[in-house]
Amino acid sequence: MDKKEIQEQRMKMYFINATKELLKGEGLKSISVRNIAERAGYSFGTLYNYFDDVKELIFICVEDFQTECREFIEERTKTQAQGKDKLRAIVKYYMFYFVQYPGIFELFFLERANDVGNKKSTFEMIYSFLDKLSRDEWKYLVEQSALSKQQARLKAEITKNMVVGMLIFYLNRHNPQSFDEFLQKTEILLDEILNF
Amino acid sequence: MDKKEIQEQRMKMYFINATKELLKGEGLKSISVRNIAERAGYSFGTLYNYFDDVKELIFICVEDFQTECREFIEERTKTQAQGKDKLRAIVKYYMFYFVQYPGIFELFFLERANDVGNKKSTFEMIYSFLDKLSRDEWKYLVEQSALSKQQARLKAEITKNMVVGMLIFYLNRHNPQSFDEFLQKTEILLDEILNF
DNA sequence: TTGCATAATTGAACAATGTTCATTATTTTT
DNA sequence: AAAAATAATGAACATTGTTCAATTATGCAA
Incomplete structure (x- = not known):
């Protein structure tokens, strides 16, 4: 489905942008799943519905x-x-x-x-x-x-x-x-x- | 006291040698307080009677x-x-x-x-x-x-x-x-x- | 609109990390 | 032998990444 695709991409973007902000701001040491998720406005569990692990997110x-x-x-x-x-x-x-x-x-x-x-x-x-x-x-x-x-x-x-x-x-x-x-x-x- | 000094140095050595062995063998990722202490033959708590933290030990x-x-x-x-x-x-x-x-x-x-x-x-x-x-x-x-x-x-x-x-x-x-x-x-x- | 099915979100739970500290065990001194 | 000082211990706490059963939201057919 096209809508699903768009929504999923949007969700991913929320986490990706949160990660990028943290990396630019505080650096790698401030990166934690809970940190990223909070900044993205979701629970840390939600992150795992869109990424296999935190490394995938970081390498994006x-x-x-x-x-x-x-x-x-x-x-x-x-x-x-x-x-x-x-x-x-x-x-x-x-x-x-x-x-x-x-x-x-x-x-x-x-x-x-x-x-x-x-x-x-x-x-x-x-x-x-x-x-x-x-x-x-x-x-x-x-x-x-x-x-x-x-x-x-x-x-x-x-x-x-x-x-x-x-x-x-x-x-x-x-x-x-x-x-x-x-x-x-x-x-x-x-x-x-x-x-x- | 001289005896105390010798004994303390000896204790430190046990932990230092354990750390060196681990670093040479498995590398930094295998270093943990519990790992070091086990290899040294003591509890992880004991380590803190001789070193402020694990970093001090590593830098030695x-x-x-x-x-x-x-x-x-x-x-x-x-x-x-x-x-x-x-x-x-x-x-x-x-x-x-x-x-x-x-x-x-x-x-x-x-x-x-x-x-x-x-x-x-x-x-x-x-x-x-x-x-x-x-x-x-x-x-x-x-x-x-x-x-x-x-x-x-x-x-x-x-x-x-x-x-x-x-x-x-x-x-x-x-x-x-x-x-x-x-x-x-x-x-x-x-x-x-x-x-x- | 209602009810059901599917999907998404959640946070409790787990294992592992460094560190602290009250308790226990040992050694030394009296 | 008793008391005092010293040393060793591991339960407990705050982190970490990750999993997953339970909850909440959504979409769709009747």
Whole structure:
């Protein structure tokens, strides 16, 4: 039935939006079934009529946040001309997005891949997310003969992994202590990687 | 009293060793107060006569594991002559140690810095751990005029952060899937960073 | 409108978590 | 041996995710 479909989707949305609000606000630690359900205006039991478990709900949020993150970056970099500067900016705003929403960072990178199935593709999406965001710029630099295709691949890989490490230390360990220092460090290390 | 001191230390050791065994074996997820206490041969309540909370117990393990990790690396690299190869080897075995004990990786890098005080220094120790392990090699390379002091600092920083990112993706997300691929990727990326 | 059948919502109940604390057991001192 | 001090214990509490029988709401046919 069509009506059923619409109603079910609407119900799901209530829970999804509640979860997204909590993740943005308080982060992963504030997520509980009872919390989500209360914010959605239903009992915690009702949640299980629409989702198998709380993980399913949380991983639905990942895709929404990815879209949001992409838009966040594009808004801030679309006017820039192709090249190193734009590449740097993309990576920078990619990091800033997660600094703004540490809960989403946890969700994207720290949540364990316990089990199976459909989540595999979600993880793959997260892993290649920065690659997709910066692909055009690396490609452009290769076409400009600024560096070889192989070197671009390696530097992109180094960047991708380094960025996660930096975010861990900053968000989980307050190292560096201030955002200013973090910003400065980001710039300096990206400069070193793009120093060709 | 001296006797009291010895007895208390001994009691602490029972719990610490039980915790270390669990971390090495099953990882952080298998850690529970009742689990630790059972393995130590006492009630879970007894644990609280010797530790403020389970976090204190866990963070004591960090220092022990750091010593173990340092020895693990030194055993495998002490015969090598100073230079790039040894530096690569140190970083590699640093990573291998955590691949061997993913629970210790979680403990070192993923456990949140919730609160205060004495843990600050523990986190600082963890953060600078790879720096300390590889300091002599970077210094040697600078002395050999292979690269500038500033560049060495930056490359060390890039490496430190990248390594954590790579371990996250490998241990938490099974990316790459096999240890062989992970090993290969490690070598290639370290080569690129040390390509001077 | 009424009555029945189907569907959706609910929260009590369960297991597992960390932590507290009054009670019990042990050891030390007198 | 009795008293005092110390240590060990597990019942109890507040959380957590999840299940499911019972309740409430809804849709539909008569």
